Amino acid sequence: MKLSKQWFFQTLSILLMVSVTITLKATDKQSVIDSPKQDKFLTHFEKHNFNRTPRFDETVAFCRLLAENSPMLNFTTIGKTPQGREIPLLILDKDGLTNPEAIRAKGRAIVLAEAAIHAGEPDGKDAGLMLIRDIAIHNKYPGILDNVTLLFIPIINPDGHEDFGSHYRINQNGPEEVGARFTSQRLNMNRDFIKADAPETRALLKLYSTWMPELFIDIHVTNGADFQYVTTYGLDHCGFLAPNMFKFTKEVFEKELNIKMEQSGYPIFPYFEFNSYTNPRAGVLPDNFPPQYSNGYASANNRIGMLVENHIYKPYKERVTSAYKIMKHSLEIVGKNATALFKLTDEADRYLASAQFRTDSLPLFFSHDHKDSLMVDFLAWADKTEISSLSGARWTYSDRNAPVTIKMPLFTSYKPELKIKLPEAYLIPQEQIETINLLDVHGIKYERLTSDSDFDVETYRFVNPKWSQFPYEGRVTLTTDYTTQKEKVTYRKGDIKVTTSQPKVKILTHLLEPKSPTSLVYWGFYNLWARPSTEFWIRINYMEVKGREMLEKDDAFRAEFESKKASDKEFASNPNAILQFFMSKVRENVEPNANRYPVSRLMN
Numbered sequence: 028m029k030l031s032k033q034w035f036f037q038t039l040s041i042l043l044m045v046s047v048t049i050t051l052k053a054t055d056k057q058s059v060i061d062s063p064k065q066d067k068f069l070t071h072f073e074k075h076n077f078n079r080t081p082r083f084d085e086t087v088a089f090c091r092l093l094a095e096n097s098p099m100l101n102f103t104t105i106g107k108t109p110q111g112r113e114i115p116l117l118i119l120d121k122d123g124l125t126n127p128e129a130i131r132a133k134g135r136a137i138v139l140a141e142a143a144i145h146a147g148e149p150d151g152k153d154a155g156l157m158l159i160r161d162i163a164i165h166n167k168y169p170g171i172l173d174n175v176t177l178l179f180i181p182i183i184n185p186d187g188h189e190d191f192g193s194h195y196r197i198n199q200n201g202p203e204e205v206g207a208r209f210t211s212q213r214l215n216m217n218r219d220f221i222k223a224d225a226p227e228t229r230a231l232l233k234l235y236s237t238w239m240p241e242l243f244i245d246i247h248v249t250n251g252a253d254f255q256y257v258t259t260y261g262l263d264h265c266g267f268l269a270p271n272m273f274k275f276t277k278e279v280f281e282k283e284l285n286i287k288m289e290q291s292g293y294p295i296f297p298y299f300e301f302n303s304y305t306n307p308r309a310g311v312l313p314d315n316f317p318p319q320y321s322n323g324y325a326s327a328n329n330r331i332g333m334l335v336e337n338h339i340y341k342p343y344k345e346r347v348t349s350a351y352k353i354m355k356h357s358l359e360i361v362g363k364n365a366t367a368l369f370k371l372t373d374e375a376d377r378y379l380a381s382a383q384f385r386t387d388s389l390p391l392f393f394s395h396d397h398k399d400s401l402m403v404d405f406l407a408w409a410d411k412t413e414i415s416s417l418s419g420a421r422w423t424y425s426d427r428n429a430p431v432t433i434k435m436p437l438f439t440s441y442k443p444e445l446k447i448k449l450p451e452a453y454l455i456p457q458e459q460i461e462t463i464n465l466l467d468v469h470g471i472k473y474e475r476l477t478s479d480s481d482f483d484v485e486t487y488r489f490v491n492p493k494w495s496q497f498p499y500e501g502r503v504t505l506t507t508d509y510t511t512q513k514e515k516v517t518y519r520k521g522d523i524k525v526t527t528s529q530p531k532v533k534i535l536t537h538l539l540e541p542k543s544p545t546s547l548v549y550w551g552f553y554n555l556w557a558r559p560s561t562e563f564w565i566r567i568n569y570m571e572v573k574g575r576e577m578l579e580k581d582d583a584f585r586a587e588f589e590s591k592k593a594s595d596k597e598f599a600s601n602p603n604a605i606l607q608f609f610m611s612k613v614r615e616n617v618e619p620n621a622n623r624y625p626v627s628r629l630m631n
Contacts, residue, residue, distance in 0.1 A: 068093070068164050072153040072202070077344035080149040080202045083185050087115050089156060090181065097163035098123045099172065105180070106230025110211050112185040114230055119159055119179065121172040127238045130176045136365040139240035140354055141180040141231070144216045144247070144321070146188035146206030147196040150337050151246025152181045154350035168355065175362035177354075178238065184227055186211035198250060201343030217245070218500050220324040221537055222465075222550045229468050235328075236470025241368045242280075242331045242361050245321035246350050249336035252301065253425040255406035257341045257349040258288070261298040261334030264313040265393035265441035267326035267533070269375035275367070276331050280360055287356040293349045294406065298336050302397075302438065310436035311405070312395050318537050319545040327533040329375040333357070340427075376530035385451075385527060389536060390443030391543045399440035405433045445542050449532065450628035453539050454482060454516070455523040459625060461552055462538070463523055469534050473525040476518055484627035486514045487541055492557040502551045509541060509624070516627055524629070539626050548624065556624055565613065567606050574609040584612070 070089065071081035081089065094102035099121060104113035124130045127137060142151030159179060161167040182188050188206035195205050209215050210225050219228040235243070249259065262281055266273055288295045299311040316323030316334065325332025335353055337346040361368065378384055409429035415422040455462055457475075466473055492507040525535060541548040548557075565573075578585045591608070592599040598608075614621075 068160050070156050078201045078203055080153055083189050086181050090115050090117055093160055100163045101125050105234050108186045108227055110186045117179045119177040135174050135176045136241040136361050136368050137176050137238055138242045138361055139178040140244040141183045142246050143182040143188055144184055145208045146184045147208050148248035150346045150350045154347045155179045158351050158354055171358055174365040175358050184210055199339045217321055218319050221319045221545045223468050232468050243325040244333050246335040248339050250339040255430055256296045257293055257345050258295045259298040259336045260295055261314055261322050263326040265315040269329045269378055271371050272329055272375045275371055283360045284356055291352045293352055308435050310438055312438050315393050317545055379530050379532050380528050385449045388446035388448050391445035393441040394444050395438055396440055396442040397438055400436035400438045402434055403437045405435050407431050407433050447540050449527050451631050452524050452526045452629040454518050454627045454629055456625050457521045471531050471535050472529055473523050476520055476522045479519050481515055481517050484516050484629050486627045487624040489557040489622045504549055505551055505557055507557055567610055570606040570609040
C-alpha cells in the first residue's frame with residue numbers, strides 16, 4: 028500500500044504546533060484528583076497519597092461497589108486464571124446495556140481498555156477506576172457516553188498482579204508495591220496475542236472477537252529514554268490497518284488526541300526508538316507492532332489499537348492522571364466519530380474479505396526505510412555529567428531541572444516486508460487440534476470437509492530448520508527455510524477449510540504462514556514436521572540385506588547407485604556412506620511427507 032507524504036505531514040503536524048518548554052508539576056495541570064477524603068467512592072490510590080495501588084480483591088470489591096451504585100455500570104468476569112482468580116470486566120453504558128449488538132443499535136461505538144497486562148505497571152487500573160467512578164457516580168462529563176460505551180478490564184493479569192511487593196520495577200517512581208510482569212505461568216501476555224498460550228490471553232481474545240471494539244487501549248509503563256513527556260503512545264504508523272482505517276487513525280484520531288492532551292497539559296509523543304543511541308539528535312523511529320502485541324493485534328483486525336506507555340521516572344500521581352486523560356479524550360473522540368467509524372470498519376471488513384484485496388501480495392511486516400522524515404520539537408532534558416561519588420565513573424544523566432526542546436527528525440516512512448500471495452483457502456488436517464482451537468479463539472470462520480477429497484494445493488517443505496538455543500516465551504522457537512511446490516494432497520472428511528475471504532484474513536495469515544515473525548511455525552507448533560523423527564527402528568547394518576534387495580528389484584535404482592559410485596570416489600570407498608545412502612532411500616519411502624508442513628494452500 029502506497030501512502031502519500033501529505034498524510035504524514037497532516038497527521039504529525041500537531042507535534043510542530045507548540046515549541047514550548049514544560050515542567051511536569053501537578054500545580055501546572057488540570058487535576059482530576061479532587062474528591063473529598065471522606066467520599067466512600069475514593070479509590071485506594073486517592074486514599075493513600077496517590078502512591079499505592081489496591082490488591083486484586085480490593086480492586087474487585089471497588090468495581091462491585093461502583094456497579095451496585097450506578098445503573099450505567101455492570102460488573103462481570105471473562106475467564107479464570109491458572110490460580111483460580113476470575114478476570115474482572117466493567118461495562119459502562121449510558122443505558123446499562125451489556126450486549127454489543129444492542130449497544131451498536133443505539134449508535135454507540137465501543138472502546139475496550141485494559142490495564143495491568145504487565146502487572147508491575149498498574150497506572151491504567153487506577154486511572155480507569157477513577158474515570159468510571161467520575162462518570163457513573165459523580166456524573167462528570169455529561170454526554171460523554173451518548174455515542175460510546177466503555178469496556179474496562181482493571182487487571183487482565185490477576186495472578187501476576189498478586190505476586191506483590193516492592194522488589195519489582197525498582198527504578199519505577201511509584202506506586203510503593205506492584206505485581207509481576209508475567210503471569211503465574213511465567214508468560215508475557217503482550218507477546219501472546221497470536222499463539223495465546225495463557226488462559227488469560229484466550230479470555231481476552233474471545234472478548235475481543237465477540238465485541239470487536241472500534242478502539243482498543245492497552246496501558247503500560249516504559250523504562251526507556253528519559254524525557255519530559257509523561258506518556259508516549261503506539262498506533263499503527265506503517266499500514267497494518269486497512270487503508271481507510273489507517274487514514275482515519277492518522278488524520279482524525281491521532282491528531283485530535285494530540286491536541287486534547289496538549290490542551291490538558293500532558294503533551295504526548297509517539298512511542299519510539301532512537302535512530303542512533305550514540306547520537307539521539309539523529310532522530311527517532313516510531314515503533315511498529317506485529318499482531319503478537321496488543322495494538323498490532325487490533326490493527327490486524329481492521330480496528331484502532333493504541334499502546335499507552337507512561338514513563339517510569341514520572342511520579343505515579345502524574346502517570347495516573349495522564350492515563351485518565353488519555354482514556355477520557357479517547358472516549359470523546361470515538362464518540363464524536365461513532366457514525367463515521369461504523370462506516371469505515373464495515374468498509375474495511377468488506378475490503379479485506381474481497382477478491383480485490385487478494386490480488387496484491389500481503390506484507391507480514393514493515394521496516395523503516397528512512398526515506399521520509401519530519402522535523403519535530405522533542406521535549407527533553409539537558410544532560411548533566413559528573414564524576415560519580417558512588418562508582419568513580421564518569422556519569423551522564425538527565426538533569427530534570429533543565430528542560431530543553433530539541434529539533435530532530437521523526438522518520439515517517441516504512442517499507443513492506445515478507446510479502447505473500449494469499450491463497451483462496453488453507454486446508455488443515457483435523458488432528459491439528461491446537462491450531463483449530465486457535466481459530467476459534469480468534470473468531471476465524473472455517474468449515475469442515477464433508478467427504479475425503481484430493482486437492483491440488485501449494486505446499487511448504489521445511490529445509491534447514493534451526494531451533495533457538497533457549498526458550499522464548501516458554502517455547503523453543505523455529506526459524507526455517509522451505510521449498511514451495513504444487514502437490515496433490517488427500518484430505519479427510521472432517522478436515523478444516525479456512526477461506527481467506529473474511530475480515531480476519533490478516534490474523535489467519537499470521538497464524539499459518541511460516542514466513543510470519545509470529546506464525547505457529549515460529550512458535551514451535553509444527554516442530555515434529557520440520558525434521559523427521561530421530562526414532563527409526565531399522566539399524567544401519569540391516570542395509571547390507573535391504574540394499575541387495577533394492578538393487579535386485581529396481582533397475583533404475585541400480586543405475587543411480589552405480590552412477591554415484593562411478594562419479595564419487597570418496598563415496599565409493601566409504602562403507603558407511605554407502606549404507607547411509609540405502610538408509611536414506613528407505614526413510615524416504617517410509618516417511619515421504621515427514622518434512623511437509625501439514626497446512627496447505629488452495630490457490631485460485
